[in-house]
């Protein structure tokens with residue numbers, strides 16, 4: 434099944450009133466930007482974003498081309514931008530402060546984090562004044578095999594908001610009260626538990642960035658916490674997954690990515706409406722796979 438719809442034309446939207454003219458970037462929705470997200474968000478007006486879904490850098494000296502997760506190294510784009518550990522808390526405070534200012538009262542943010550820097554993320558959320566709604570665990574299918582400790586095979590996702598009374602949430606967006614599993618249990622209940630079993634995606638032979646969130650994870654958040662036409666921001670786009678899946682589900686998108694190669698990769702996916710880009714290394718020609726197909730990402 435192909436999903437077809439018209440994306441709204443991008444229009445100039447967010448320009449803060451008190452910014453001097455030479456500082457103004459013409460930020461528009463349904464666009465992404467190759468820039469530092471803190472600088473980018475400074476250009477956005479207060480209370481203008483409906484939903485933030487983001488997976489900030491980890492500060493664990495992650496090496497983009499390390500052969501972890503059995504990836505074929507040659508297809509992984511280089512340049513992953515890391516933050517030194519000692520600067521991580523200050524960096525986290527800075528970007529989160531901007532998110533707090535630009536998020537609507539009805540809005541929410543979902544922040545992904547490994548366990549290594551979780552305390553910085555949690556402390557920054559509290560210091561800034563976000564209200565924690567849920568602490569979700571994303572359980573994926575495997576981790577890197579270890580000899581002397583247990584294998585990490587989960588990620589944390591902090592679901593937070595500004596105003597608990599105004600926060601949007603659509604409890605029956607995916608399953609009604611009566612939807613049952615084959616075994617008889619409630620699908621609605623299972624989907625609403627705070628441990629999410631969602632597989633990572635393998636893009637064998639396709640171009641990719643070193644880390645990417647599975648589309649199913651983003652889809653779940655979009656359906657529970659936003660409506661068609663809402664503006665979804667990802668300050669740390671990487672491969673552009675949040676923007677691409679938002680577009681697929683008729684949300685408006687906006688995002689920043691500091692690494693040019695990743696930005697260009699995400700931009701190509703968005704502009705051509707393709708989910709995956711095949712790499713043909715023999716002839717060095719990227720082939721576009723038309724995968725704006727919901728079946729494909731389930």
Ligand SMILES: C[S@@+](CC[C@H](N)C(=O)[O-])C[C@H]1O[C@@H](n2cnc3c(N)ncnc32)[C@H](O)[C@@H]1O
Pocket residue numbers: 468469470471487488489490491512513514515642644645646668669670671672673674675689690691692695
């Ligand atoms: C963990 S990855 C995000 C992966 C993304 N969720 C995906 O599905 O592909 C974090 C990204 O943030 C980018 N980044 C790091 N610092 C940044 C900054 N100050 N502004 C914008 N992007 C930044 C990194 O280059 C990296 O691509």
